[in-house]
Amino acid sequence: MMLAQLFLSFLQVGAFSVGGGYAAMPLIQAQVVERFGWLTMAEFTNLITIAEMTPGPIAINAATFVGLRIGGVAGALIATFGCILPSLILVSLLSWVYARFRSGQAMQTVLSLLRPVVVALITSAALDILFTAVSAIRPLSPDSFSLDWMNAALFGGALLLLRRWKANPIAVMAGCGGMYLLFTALTGGMA
Amino acid sequence: MNRRRKLWTLFSSMLYISAFTFGGGFVIVSLMQKKFVDQLHWLEEEEMLDMTALAQASPGAIAVNASILVGRKVAGWSGMAVAVLGTILPPMLVLSAVSLAYQAFATNPWVAAALKGMQAGVAAVIVDVSWRLGSRVVKERDPLAMGLMVVAFLLSYAAHVNVIYLILGAALLGIAKALWMGKRRAA
Incomplete structure (x- = not known):
């Protein structure tokens, strides 16, 4: 049950983080801290700190860290697989659409409206992290x-x-x- | 180059690039360009640029998306599988090691103090990133984009609206705008 929830949570992180890098951060926070309470905000901030200092995408780092914590090695594998599954499907699909219709212009239009929203979400997560960082431990x-x-x-x-x-x-x-x-x-x- | 050798080169290249890339999808994409376009001549420069645009436009981590596209182009489905494996293995192994250490050390007061200080650093890094991204949106002087940014921020930060709804809303708005523009061009 826990493993299924882990899988579904990171499936959503993988499916809705558009724009790479920090775009995954607010989604991970929403699932892992706010929805299921797998990590506290302080632990999440530590996770982002660790992710910044180690190689690899933030989402993969988070999936491994949270997965191990909640469900051991199986949890880490399942969370990571959930995280990349949407990419495996959607990237193949989009590359086909791109080659077939050359709809670069339409995709640019969609992205031009997605980008400011993603920036707003990153800023919102940034403020939460800042608040956690400057509040005393005890x-x-x-x-x-x-x-x-x-x-x-x-x-x-x-x-x-x-x-x-x-x-x-x-x-x-x-x-x-x-x-x-x-x-x-x-x-x-x-x- | 025979097929097995090609798959091995693809896997080991991605493993190496992924293990030594700190800081974001764009760094890894430029390293992939150097390896697969300039060094191995497996891809044209144009192709790599198209793949970068697609990797960025698709949901998910840019590094994973780019390795899916490059792997599939170079060696089909099995190429895709080994490229993705090479990309995600280093962060998985490193984070597993860190996670074990974290459980053991997080209760140590000195480690906790160092982590607490590093939180201030990471907060500064992320505030800097969102500042830069935000001012880029403002500089474009598109009132729709600026309005969306402000509304999305308020809905997320003050009203705690689910992140996924906000992204879906923006995507739908974008699709509507693209359709409308397409129709206008046709007319």
Whole structure:
């Protein structure tokens, strides 16, 4: 039952993520965090962090990670297969349509309206991830948001480095991890 | 090149490209172009460009879509199978290893602290990406596209409307617009 749900969830991720890369992110969040609660938002944010630092598409990374977590090796295989099955079918179909009708123009029109919506969805997921990143690990009371000042500062610095100087994203993420570790050590560990 | 050798070359090329590609579908597509067009001469430059456009237009990961198209063109159905396998194997193996380590280490306070800091970095990377993508939409000055972006953002972020409905809605709108434009051209 769990395996069937895993398969169907990642089938939807594969079928509805158009535009590659980050387009899969909001879909994975919707299935894995909001719908089934397989991961918390903090774990999901860690997963995206890991996916950014390892090779391969985010969707395949997420399918393997969540699949292993929920259903072991079988779960990982089933989730990954669910994720690529729509591609296997639709890409063959679309390449046939493309060759047959040369409908590049119509496809461009459809994509030109899909793109702004995908951008909006990525932005929405980005804000959720930002919120998770700058909220403290242990809030003082469960229903009040408490700001992690160190991470808010790191976020600001990282964004500046990326936008102004086009810094390497992996170096920026690793740097943030190192700085936070140093900060934790200097402020007296995890006590 | 005999068939078995061709399949092996296809598989090992995709395995190698996929294992060493960080950061998104476009990077992997340009590496595929270098390998299959410039080095092996299995594809024409034009073909690779068409395949890139198709891979991007189809749902799913761009890298997987591109390997489906290239594999099928080069060696039929079995070519498609080995190319896809070569593409997904490296991320599956790496993530399995990471996942085992994650279970063991996530409770360690120092690892948790490093991950917490890295969250700030990944948030910056993704905000930067959506900023860049968003300003590209704004620069095109198409009021329909801009309006859709704002409405979709509000529906998703504030009203928590299901992501899939928003994508389906935009696709239907796009199809309607394409049909309308086609009809106008015919008239």
